[in-house]
Amino acid sequence: MFALRRSLLSAGRIARPQQVARFSSASALLQHKAVKPAEKLSEVTGPESLIGTSAAPGTVPTDLEQETGLARLELLGKMDGIDIFDLGPVIRPQHSVKGTPDDPIWVPTYDNSRIVGCSGTPHGSHEVQWFHAGVDKVGRCDECGAVYRAYELGADEEAPHH
Numbered sequence: 001m002f003a004l005r006r007s008l009l010s011a012g013r014i015a016r017p018q019q020v021a022r023f024s025s026a027s028a029l030l031q032h033k034a035v036k037p038a039e040k041l042s043e044v045t046g047p048e049s050l051i052g053t054s055a056a057p058g059t060v061p062t063d064l065e066q067e068t069g070l071a072r073l074e075l076l077g078k079m080d081g082i083d084i085f086d087l088g089p090v091i092r093p094q095h096s097v098k099g100t101p102d103d104p105i106w107v108p109t110y111d112n113s114r115i116v117g118c119s120g121t122p123h124g125s126h127e128v129q130w131f132h133a134g135v136d137k138v139g140r141c142d143e144c145g146a147v148y149r150a151y152e153l154g155a156d157e158e159a160p161h162h
């Protein structure tokens with residue numbers, strides 16, 4: 001994993017051969033307007049910036065050169081040590097084992113609710129029950145009665161404190 005990341009990082013430092021300037025003025029204008037593919041997480045401006053670049057002729061493309069879309073977003077995140085698709089921690093109740101309305105199991109969401117799969121305490125002690133846990137409305141497991149509540153993840157928001 002570390003070796004992979006190192007090779008990706010060094011791949012990112014290889015200077016790309018200069019594009020041969022052979023566009024007519026009209027296509028040069030279009031070229032100028034094209035979004036630059038992001039090669040770092042900080043350069044991502046939208047879906048259009050998540051297009052792969054190209055490998056030098058005669059070389060096998062690296063992941064950084066060819067990955068596109070969400071796979072590229074994930075790759076750029078990993079190069080920066082950020083796990084894009086890892087939401088955040090599930091926060092265990094402070095005083096109860098299972099989670100109660102006043103002391104729920106907190107689950108992260110980017111929305112105002114999410115689907116939770118409960119398999120009991122300890123894990124696997126009952127069949128998985130699926131239900132919604134909201135930011136404003138708790139979710140309760142029919143099988144074991146554990147209570148879950150969602151907390152919203154945002155740029156400036158932190159996990160709830162007890």
Ligand SMILES: [Zn+2]
Nearest residue numbers: 118120141144
């Ligand atoms: Zn349960």
